[in-house]
Amino acid sequence: MLDSYLTTEATKDHLVAARMATLMHEAKSDYAVAFRNVVLSELNQSKAERDLAAGKRARRPQVKELQSHCDTLDAILADLILASGHREALGYCYRSANRQAFSSSGTKATSRVYDWQMDSLEALGLVDRKKGYKAIEDFEGPIEDYRRATRIRATPALVEHAQRHGITHDNINDHYIKRKAKLSAPLELRAGKQSDQRGRILSCPSTAKATELRQQVERINAIYARHSFAGMPEPVVRRTFNCADSEGFDFNKGGRLWGDFQNMSPEARKNIRINGQPVVELDLKASQLTILYAITKTRMPDGDPYHIDGMPRSVVKAIVTAMIGLGHNNITRWPTESKKRLMDELGGEQPMTSKTFGKVYPITATAAKVLKRHPVLYHLSPGKLDWADLQFIESEVLISAILQLGEDCDIPALPLHDSIIVPKKDTAIGRMCLSGAFNRKLRRNPQIEMKE
Structure with a gap:
């Protein structure tokens, strides 16, 4: 069909x-x-x-x-x-x-x-x-x-x-x-982005720190080379740092691991097999928001961080994501893609119009409710404490867990933004290593959600 x-x-x-x-x-x-x-x-x-x-x-x-x-x-x-x-x-x-x-x-x-x-x-x-x-x-x-x-x-x-x-x-x-690209670099540096355009690629310096980071990525790819994967592209990853042209940059912005398998749809990922075994995703729930609470030494509210009475969870999450992405809480209009996705999701059989959506979820009032639930978002500051800084800490957590699982336990774990994909039979140890890596880095215990 x-x-x-x-x-x-x-x-x-x-x-x-x-x-x-x-x-x-x-x-x-x-x-x-x-x-x-x-x-x-x-x-x-x-x-x-x-x-x-x-x-x-x-x-x-x-x-x-x-x-x-x-x-x-x-x-x-x-x-x-x-x-x-x-x-x-x-x-x-x-x-x-x-x-x-x-x-x-x-x-x-x-x-x-x-x-x-x-x-x-x-x-x-x-x-x-x-x-x-x-x-x-x-x-x-x-x-x-x-x-x-x-x-x-x-x-x-x-x-x-x-x-x-x-x-x-x-x-x-x-x-x-x-096929693997020729001279595929394990590290990639990009300048700050403009609107929805990715920042241009910058040359990577030959420093001791860059060498250490390259070797870290090569260790991860060596783990994957020892195992078999089916239903997905070959798992070869690189690490991309962002805002590399910003003042004070020291490989501390962005830093996520990227691989072609991350472009697979959620449905297609269900067909992945590692060493012939079905897989699960272990997701750090509200990862960057939790990290923001941890580094500002602020107590995080109990329960689902995206729950606000009378407001769909997806709307709350969209506002939090937008604020972190912008690096400030002064949102004056809905991001286009978020608005379109929410209109489709919340409209049901009768598609919601832009005008109706704006009346039901006016951006100023909706953002105010989110800030009341999460005043920690007032700590955001563009270029000083925003998505790139939180993503870097998140990437450090995932890499620590991936290396521990792969080198100490011989369990390959694939990175997926704020999640890892592991063989289903290794769910318990995967959860333990991911939680341990988060706790060592931030002295907080994360909420981990399993998705099959």
Whole structure:
């Protein structure tokens, strides 16, 4: 059954939500090879017809070129089918056609082949493509404009093609394997972000501290190399520090571990197997809010931190998240994505309009109720105590737990933002190590929720 959103006209928000097409996948199953061969035959025919119409002379490609055609198309098809399951972006992903991006990323795809194959896919109605465009954001004041890369998505025709070969976005890892990028750096430094744009990548200094942090990430990847994983991309992680251009930066902002498996949907994650075993997620409940209470030495209210009488839990959580993200409590309007998600969630069968939502949950009054429940949020300060600082402490907790589980207990634990994924049979020891790491760092006992 096809997802209807693959034919929906995209808004700016949908295009912004698109994830990058890495072009790093290779076919590993006979079904993926057969799928590619069928599509490649169609593309070659389409290209030949276009060349003939343009008066170009046809020539037989060399063996090396034929392999490049296969490698490039494998990478394109895998990314398109994978992205077709990303509902928030209506199935779109993005990829710059800049030739330098191909040569520096380690992909076997080549820019020349990519160009003609994408033209042919579009001509055959197998790909929907939106050219790169100029974007201007005005959240919290105007910023300079910038260009977004071209957005692409599989059409229903291509998705049906894949399904006839048994390939869907949910089982993509059974049919394709993702190669490691060349010279993949275990540490990544990014400048401060602007609006919804990630900060630019900065060079990482060759200091003793940077070396120690690199080795820490390599230890984690070495743990994963000793175990088997199924139903997910290869678990190779890097650690990304943020706001690295800020005054006083000392590898103390952001710092989360990132891996491709984190892009999987919650439903798809249920199919992950570690050493053949089903898994569970151990989630630090209200992680950054709890950390804020701990570092300010403030007593945290009892019970569910997101519970306020007469207000949906998701609304409270959205306000807390927005305040931490902004680094202050003076919120004057609802963040666009949060508002849209809450309208869909709370509207029921009758979708809630923006006007109705604003009347039911006026931002000023709603924020005031949250601040009354959690006055600790008054301690927030942009650049001094905000999401990047809290996320760093959170990342230190998770890394401590992952290393203890992997090196002392031979249990691989995958990071997932403020959670870890462990084999279900190791739930008890996973919970103990995560709680212990949190307590050692903050002298507080966290609330840990298990999700199957």
